Amino acid sequence: MIKPGRYAVDPLGRSVRVLEVKDGTVIVRLAGSYGATVRYALSAMREARVENRCPNCGETLQQRRCKQHCPSCGYFDDCSIGPA
Numbered sequence: 564m565i566k567p568g569r570y571a572v573d574p575l576g577r578s579v580r581v582l583e584v585k586d587g588t589v590i591v592r593l594a595g596s597y598g599a600t601v602r603y604a605l606s607a608m609r610e611a612r613v614e615n616r617c618p619n620c621g622e623t624l625q626q627r628r629c630k631q632h633c634p635s636c637g638y639f640d641d642c643s644i645g646p647a
């Protein structure tokens with residue numbers, strides 16, 4: 564799902580954060596560029612692959628053995644627990 568707060572890939576292949584979804588359009592913020600927002604047609608967006616992304620800040624998680632660690636916010640995921 565493309566929802567506010569999630570990450571997506573825009574038509575140019577860039578990673579973006581979804582700010583708002585409304586009336587078939589999405590407003591996104593380009594990752595790594597403060598304040599730059601762009602509007603696209605919702606149908607033009609692709610859902611981002613989130614397996615290696617931090618759910619808090621979207622930074623790429625670093626893999627350490629069976630753990631994933633976010634270098635940005637400190638989020639930690641131990642994959643030995645696994646999804647429910």
Ligand SMILES: [Zn+2]
Pocket residue numbers: 617618619620621622633634635636637638
């Ligand atoms: Zn993070």
